[in-house]
Amino acid sequence: MKKHLIALGTVLLAVAATIVAAVSPAWAATGLHVSGTNIVESNGNVFVMRGINHAHTWYTSQTSSFANIKATGANTVRVVLSGGRWTANSASDVANVIALCKANKLICVLEDHDTTGYGEDSAAYTLDQAVNYWIGLKSVLVGQEDYVVINIGNEPIGNTNPSQWTAATVAAVQKMRTNGFQHLLMVDAPNWGQDWQYTMRDNAQTVLDADTQKNTILSIHMYAVFNTAASIVSYLDTFKNNGWPLLVGEFGWQFSSSEVDDQTVMSEAVKRGLGYIGWSWSGNTDPILDMTTSFDPAQLTTWGQRIVNGANGLKANSKQATIFGTTTTPTTPATPTSSPTTSPSPTVSPTTSPTPPATGACSASYAVTGSWGGGFQGEVKVTAGSAALNAWTVNWTYANGQSVTQAWNASVTSSGAAVTAKNVSYNGKLSAGASTTFGFLGSWTGTNSVPALTCSAS
Incomplete structure (x- = not known):
């Protein structure tokens, strides 16, 4: 009888352990985490990204931009980095970027721009090379999971053989995890981020399943491919209907009828609780995409006014991450430094x-x-x-x-x-x-x- 009781007790303990594991919330993981289609903080609060891209790797002296971006109402900044395609951002520089994000109460999305247009642009790096860059920065990234999202590689495949994106992205996610990264990972679509051949849309589940921590979010970049409300709604609906986590990691504005319908991007994102991060604060070789003139927050362009002060813009719809407390008062912006005399490389140059x-x-x-x-x-x-x-x-x-x-x-x-x-x-x-x-x-x-x-x- 005693043997049967011991056996029964063992079974009950196993069942109890299974039940506990089954009901453990997704946010029990370290730092920012995916739960269903949402990003949640470590305390379980849903966090919706509302932010701006900043071309840091080409304008490293523009450190005042972090405070100025915060002053727009943004809760997130996506920071352009390079591991060597352009002047490499060192571990100390990245540590300083993270410190600037935290000082200004911004969630910091770090992206490696080296991969832009791989397969079509001969200068582009592979996703595997991007992962090696992150591994080299691991000492300044570990412990920052509450504040930092790692966007493994910007627009990692061009229009040449976009089908290679799936295997390359799966391998990159798995390599990040086997090297001990617990951060929320972000992966961009192929076709220069715009996924017009639907490789990411049709293979999203394969990529999400590759993450042992189930902590990856998919990112679509919306430019001229998404110049109508119908194209935007259709794409977003597919991800919603499949329960896949998604955000708009880059988008521009409709300065002509052939360009992105930014008003629909923002209104649909707000309606659906999706994150969006506009491109970009300043310094583009194509200045039509600058939100400010010469990094001056007092000189918002048409695009800057739309994303900052529009009905679905940052001031009206951005909420600060609770890791920083409930206040949303930004750090007083520093006087903008002058921009360097050289222009950055363009976002995409296949x-x-x-x-x-x-x-x-x-x-x-x-x-x-x-x-x-x-x-x-x-x-x-x-x-x-x-x-x-x-x-x-x-x-x-x-x-x-x-x-x-x-x-x-x-x-x-x-x-x-x-x-x-x-x-x-x-x-x-x-x-x-x-x-x-x-x-x-x-x-x-x-x-x-x-x-x-x-x-x-x-």
Whole structure:
């Protein structure tokens, strides 16, 4: 009888342990954590990201931006880092970034930008290389799980073979976990983050299942692919219906009818309790995406006004993480430092033409800064030669049927495949060696090769 009682007791203990494990809440894990489709803090409170991207790796002196971003009402800042594709951000620099986030009561999403457009951009790093970068920073990341989210790699696959995203992302998540990281992980979609071929949408469960801690959130970047309310709602509905955690890790604004419908992005995110993080505070080589002029919080652009003060913007809809307490009073912003004389690399630059030495009247280089099915965004950089100039003209001819549909910071006309771009009133005068840029949207089918450019000046 005693043997039977011992056996019964053992069974009951096992059952009790199973019940305890089954009812343990997801937020029992370390720090910020996924629970269902929500992000929760370690105390179980739901946290909805409302934030701004900051191009730290190209503007490391702009430390006042953290306080200034907090002053917009944001509760999150997504920080651009590099492990070597650009000047590498060291462990001490990343530790300082985390300290700035905490001092200003911002949740800190750290992202490795090196992976942008892998497979299409020859300079891009693999996701595995990105994980190695995080491993090298482990000493300053461990213990920060309440405050830090690790976005393993920015827009990690371009438009070339996006199907490789699934295996590469699964391997990256698993390598992060086997190396002891307990942080909330964020993974970006392929197709330069926009997932227009639906690789992330169709393989989301495989990636989520790969995380032994069930602590991964998926991130979609919404630009010109998502230029209608219907396209945004349809995409978000798929994730909602499948119970997959999702946020909008980057998005711009609708400065033209072909661009992202930012009002729907924000209104749908607010309605659904989804996080959103707008791109970006300042310093873009394409300034149409700057929320401020020259990092000055007193000079909000149209885009800045929309995301900060709009009905579904930051001031009206952002709540500070409870790890920082209930107050939402920001640290007094410091006086903005001047921006460096060099411009950052663009968010995406899958294809570029070489820039010849600026020894003549002027030179010009062409870059495809984003691409999707049937459309693309481009940028041209004009550089004065050894003497100042008062006006410039850039010409090129497309070889594969591409066309320019819209442009900014230049007057662009087309005659068949031939394109002519002239300066506008405010960017024609350039001192010797100085540069300016203009951007455009275009269409393409089949091949989107880079044309040769000629530049003339007066």
